[in-house]
Amino acid sequence: MKSTWLAGCLLAVCLAAGPAAADRDCTVPLADWQPRDVLQKKLEAEGWTVLSIRSDDGCYKVRATNGQGARLRAKYNPASLERIRHGRDDNDDD
Template sequence: MKSTWFAACLLAACLAACLAAGPAAADRDCNVPLADWQPREALQKKLEAEGWTVLSIRSDDGCYKVLATDVQGARLKAKYDPASLERIRDGRDGADDD
C-alpha cells in the first residue's frame, strides 16, 4: 500500500514540475506589441545583405520565422524578434525545434 502511495506522490510531483515548466518554455517566443514590429521587408533586406536567399517570412509565436538558403545553398530556419530583428533561434535543414 505504501508503494502505491509513494508512486502516486511521485507522479503528482512530476506532473507539477512539467506544468510549472510550461510557462518557461513560452518565454522563448517573442512578446512584442504589433505596433512595434518592423516590416518583413526590413528583415528580408537585412538577410539578403548577409547573403541569404529568403524563401519565406511568416509570423510564428509572435516572432518572424524565416526559411532561407545561404550562399552555399544550405537550407536555413531562423526566428527573429520582430522589433529588433535580432536572431532568436536558428537551425540548418530542419534542425529548428518548431
C-alpha cells in the same frame, strides 16, 4: 526520500518550461513591428536567399538558404530584428 522526489519533479518542470520561455522574447505590440521587407533586406545583405517570412508565436519565422545552398530556419524579434533561434532545415515538416 519524499523531498528528493519532489526536488526532481520540480527540476523536470523547470527544464521543460525553458524552451517555452524562449518564445516570450516575441511579446512585441504589433504597432512596434518592423516591416518584413526590412528583415528580408537585412538577411540578403548577410548572404541569405529568403524563401519565406511569416509571423509565428509573435515572432518572424524565416526560411532561407545560405550561399552554400544549405536550408536554414530562424526566428527573429519583430521589433529589433534580433535573431532568437537559428538552425538548419533538415526536414520540411511545417
